Amino acid sequence: xxxxxxxxxxxxxxxxxxxxxxxxxxxxxxxxxxxxxxxxxxxxxxxxxxxxxxxxxxxxxxxxxxxxxxxxxxxxxxxxxxxxxxxxxxxxxxxxxxxxxxxxxxxxxxxxxxxxxxxxxxxxxxxxxxxxxxxxxxxxxxxxxxxxxxxxxxxxxxxxxxxxxxxxxxxxxxx
Numbered sequence: 001x002x003x004x005x006x007x008x009x010x011x012x013x014x015x016x017x018x019x020x021x022x023x024x025x026x027x028x029x030x031x032x033x034x035x036x037x038x039x040x041x042x043x044x045x046x047x048x049x050x051x052x053x054x055x056x057x058x059x060x061x062x063x064x065x066x067x068x069x070x071x072x073x074x075x076x077x078x079x080x081x082x083x084x085x086x087x088x089x090x091x092x093x094x095x096x097x098x099x100x101x102x103x104x105x106x107x108x109x110x111x112x113x114x115x116x117x118x119x120x121x122x123x124x125x126x127x128x129x130x131x132x133x134x135x136x137x138x139x140x141x142x143x144x145x146x147x148x149x150x151x152x153x154x155x156x157x158x159x160x161x162x163x164x165x166x167x168x169x170x171x172x173x174x175x
Contacts, residue, residue: 008032044101051105052082085109092138107141 008020010032020039024030056078065071086100089108093100115134119127 008035010036048082051109052078055106055109056082085112088112088135088138092135092141095135096139096142098142102143102145103138104141104143108138111137111141 003023004025005021005023006025006027008022009017010020011017020035022030022035024035065074085105085108089103089105090100092108093103096102112134115130119130122130
């Protein structure tokens, strides 16, 4: 089996040369600059998936529902909560006149989650004022400007084992 691919070499500012392989062969229809930009945008989306799985679901991906309809409802609930947090982050960023990427998702999510627990016990008329205070507090989670020139090489992280490792030259167990 053979595949035809197009190789795109590029260098980000301050970084080393990188290479992308793509099946989008026509350089006029698919300019290299667009492919490179979309590749990096894709990683922003991957980071969003990571926020969902790691932060919101706390690495507890299995759904509790016992029926397909219940699983769908649970997934919609998680996605709705994620988008509501992102919307609040966008509003805060707009008020602070910065990019929404400068607002910490983890800090915002935890703060909003805790505040909404208080809203659940508040009187209905108090909720709008509570949400206004929430937005004012979220501006505290402003991240420093992104240093896009920083690069970290990709590496496979070794999964920690629950069992002790045998070290060379060291006895293992009783002798």
